[in-house]
Every structure is written in structure tokens, then in C-alpha cells.
Amino acid sequence: MGVPKSKPKVAQKRGHRHHGGYGRQVVLVLPEDSRVAKVLTQVNKVLKKVNDMGLELDDLTAQVAETKTVMKSAVVLIQGLREAIIEAGTDPVKLKELTDGLKEDEDALSAAVSNEPPV
Numbered sequence: 312m313g314v315p316k317s318k319p320k321v322a323q324k325r326g327h328r329h330h331g332g333y334g335r336q337v338v339l340v341l342p343e344d345s346r347v348a349k350v351l352t353q354v355n356k357v358l359k360k361v362n363d364m365g366l367e368l369d370d371l372t373a374q375v376a377e378t379k380t381v382m383k384s385a386v387v388l389i390q391g392l393r394e395a396i397i398e399a400g401t402d403p404v405k406l407k408e409l410t411d412g413l414k415e416d417e418d419a420l421s422a423a424v425s426n427e428p429p430v
Contacts, residue, residue: 342348392413399405 395409399409
């Protein structure tokens with residue numbers, strides 16, 4: 312013969328108040344060795360992994376957005392630098408001012424990066 316089947320126990324709990332009424336939540340208490348309990352355990356593991364993946368996707372989306380912002384800033388900087396070089400032309404005084412300004416910006420950026428706390 313087969314394994315005797317045990318009947319699941321049913322318990323009822325008062326639910327939270329939803330839209331002006333009280334809901335009831337039905338909880339099945341299954342024997343640990345039942346197939347349903349094993350399947351539910353696997354489903355819960357899959358759901359946890361899906362949730363973890365969702366959190367990782369959120370982090371990745373935020374990183375992509377931040378990278379795009381930095382890239383747009385770099386494009387603006389490069390375009391501005393290109394225009395400044397064109398404007399300076401071959402005038403040695405303007406080129407020296409541009410070089411000095413770039414050095415100051417480089418030093419400021421370097422100092423800001425070195426002062427940033429590690430992630």
C-alpha cells in the first residue's frame with residue numbers, strides 16, 4: 312500500500328482592515344514531508360532569488376543613470392574645451408591662460424577625487 316495521507320490543518324486569522332471590511336487569511340499547516348510543502352519551499356526560494364535580482368537590477372539602473380550623467384558632463388566639458396582652443400587660436404597669451412585654467416581645474420578635480428570616501 313501507499314503512504315497514509317495526512318489531512319492538512321486549516322487555521323484562520325483575522326486579516327488587516329481593507330476598504331472598510333475585515334479580511335480573513337486562511338493558512339494551511341502542511342506536514343513537512345508533503346509534496347506541497349516541498350514545492351512551496353522551492354517556490355519561496357525562487358521568489359527570494361527573483362526579489363534579490365530585482366534589487367540588483369535597481370542598483371544597476373541607478374549606476375547606469377549616474378554614468379550617463381557623468382558622460383553628459385564630460386561631453387559638455389570637451390565641447391567647451393574645444394571652443395576655448397578654437398577661440399584662443401594661436402595667441403600665446405590666450406593659450407597660456409587656457410593652459411593655466413585647465414591645470415587649476417585638473418588640480419581641483421584631483422583633490423576632490425582623493426578626498427572622496429571609498430565606496
